[in-house]
Amino acid sequence: MAESLQAVVPATGAEQFQAGLWRQNPILVQALGMCPVLAVSNTAVNALTMGLATASVLLASALVISSLRRIIPAQVRLASFVLVIATFVTVTDMLIEAIAIDVHRALGAFIPLIVANCLILGRMEAHASRRPPTAAALDALGMGGGFVLCLLTLGSVRELLGNGSLFGIAVMPAGFEPWVVMLLPGGGFFALAGLVLAGRWLSRTPARQGVGP
Amino acid sequence: MIDAELWSLFVNAALVNNFVLAYFLGICPYLGVSGRLDSASRMGAAVTFVMLIASLCAYGIHQVLTIMDARYLELIAFIVVIASTVQLVEMFIRKTSPALFQALGLYLPLITTNCAILAVALFQTQRSYGFVESVVFALGAGAGFTLAMVLMAGIREKLRLGAVPDMAQGTAITLVLAGILSLAFMGFAGIGGET
Numbered sequence: 087m088a089e090s091l092q093a094v095v096p097a098t099g100a101e102q103f104q105a106g107l108w109r110q111n112p113i114l115v116q117a118l119g120m121c122p123v124l125a126v127s128n129t130a131v132n133a134l135t136m137g138l139a140t141a142s143v144l145l146a147s148a149l150v151i152s153s154l155r156r157i158i159p160a161q162v163r164l165a166s167f168v169l170v171i172a173t174f175v176t177v178t179d180m181l182i183e184a185i186a187i188d189v190h191r192a193l194g195a196f197i198p199l200i201v202a203n204c205l206i207l208g209r210m211e212a213h214a215s216r217r218p219p220t221a222a223a224l225d226a227l228g229m230g231g232g233f234v235l236c237l238l239t240l241g242s243v244r245e246l247l248g249n250g251s252l253f254g255i256a257v258m259p260a261g262f263e264p265w266v267v268m269l270l271p272g273g274g275f276f277a278l279a280g281l282v283l284a285g286r287w288l289s290r291t292p293a294r295q296g297v298g299p
Numbered sequence: 300m301i302d303a304e305l306w307s308l309f310v311n312a313a314l315v316n317n318f319v320l321a322y323f324l325g326i327c328p329y330l331g332v333s334g335r336l337d338s339a340s341r342m343g344a345a346v347t348f349v350m351l352i353a354s355l356c357a358y359g360i361h362q363v364l365t366i367m368d369a370r371y372l373e374l375i376a377f378i379v380v381i382a383s384t385v386q387l388v389e390m391f392i393r394k395t396s397p398a399l400f401q402a403l404g405l406y407l408p409l410i411t412t413n414c415a416i417l418a419v420a421l422f423q424t425q426r427s428y429g430f431v432e433s434v435v436f437a438l439g440a441g442a443g444f445t446l447a448m449v450l451m452a453g454i455r456e457k458l459r460l461g462a463v464p465d466m467a468q469g470t471a472i473t474l475v476l477a478g479i480l481s482l483a484f485m486g487f488a489g490i491g492g493e494t
Contacts, residue, residue: 120330121414124323168382172375180371195421198374202414204327270485271321275478282471 103228112205112229113236113278114285119205123237124274126196130253133241134234135189139182139197141230143174144206145223148214150174152222155215167210168201175200205233236281244268244277305435312439315488318415319447320481325415329448330473339452340445342410347441349410350419352388353381354437357420358430377420415444450480 112118119140126136147170151158158166179197183190190197200206209229214222245251248268250258258264267273318324325346332342360376389407393400410416419440423433454476463472 118327120326121323124326165379165382168378169375172378176371176374179374195418195425198421199324199414199417201374201378202417267482270482271323272478272482272485274323275474275481279471279474279478282474283466286466286471 103224103231105225105228107228107232107235110229111232111236111285113233114282114289118208119203119233120278122196122199122203123240124271124278126193127237127240127244127274127277128248128269129192129245130238130241131189132192133237135182135186136193136196137230137234137237139178140200140203140206141226141234143171143178143200144209144230144233145226146174147171147206147210148222148226149219151210152214152217152219155217158215163215164207164211167207167215171206171210172201205229240274240277240281243281244273248273305431308432308435309439309442310487312436313443313446314484317443317447317481317484318418318440319444320477320484322418324418325410325413325444328410328413329451329477330470333448333451333473334455336449336452336456339448343441343445343448345407346410346413346415346444346448347438349381349385349407349413349416350437350441350444351434352384353377353416353420354423354433356380356384357424358433361424373424374421377417381416381420415440447480447484451476454480 113120113123122136122140127133147167150170151167154166175198178200179190182193182197209226213225217225242252245253246257247265250256250262250264265273268277312318316322319326319329328342328346333339357377360373360380364370364373364376385407389400419437423436428436451473455473458472458476467475
């Protein structure tokens, strides 16, 4: 998988940033890091917090790993990546606990589980460990941005349909009957399926990129 | 510990709070390896096996770190110890039982840092389960994962004969199926007692 990801790494900085946002969007196209996407996207606030937490871990680890890429021996690189990622996840976990205890409680074990997000390890292996820090940071920003956007869309849709509110503020007209199913686990699967379909529909019109299976 | 409570813990982890369909853990292998029935059941067995190891490791780590008053190291310790233990076990199986290695081996490295595995470790620590409870919880979670995996693989094998729109092939149709399965599993909500 690393080879196929590497072969399409774009050249310039701006392209690198944009690739993660849309063309190689981690969720829509690469289908990486799905677990947190589904689990915490029942409200927009949870989704946004989770997205930002993941993106900041991604950025920080990319910077560190890319700076250390000549020092880390190839044999133990995966273990080293995981160590770096786990360190930043622990930091983020404590940070969220200090800033927003309610959200921290709602997200529960899913913040520590960022460690196991295959998106982060995948980007480290395919990109950050082979590139200078600026390129790695741009890539991390793009991928992180794409991740946040997807998560926020999903969280907003699920909260809007399932609860009639957005960021905790009721926006739907009074007669609106909430679709409880959207808040249940099943709704998460349906909403993500819809998002993936929408993503494919939209990216079908320009020349096919040969993405996805 | 009464038997009935352990049984309820098992049912809870396997059916009511199924790791895949209620907690969304281990979605990547769930979407990736559920195409064929035989590979799905092997994956399930491998995950159950690793969950058991992870649960045992996590119980030990938690005890040690609580004594040392270094709980903030828990996450890092879980990851490193679980990954290296699975590596050791993999080498051991390869030496002693080539048949078992054939069945599980391929998937072992893939799932060592899978979020479902890590979640077993995190949940049992968070809910402060004892030793026996931890083992039962891990077995239940593994059984639930295997069940979800096998069900999905069965459906997808049938689906190959159906007419799926081009755009929905792959990820999208699998997600819709998972959603329907997840709704079906909510029917188990009454039998497990409180979560």
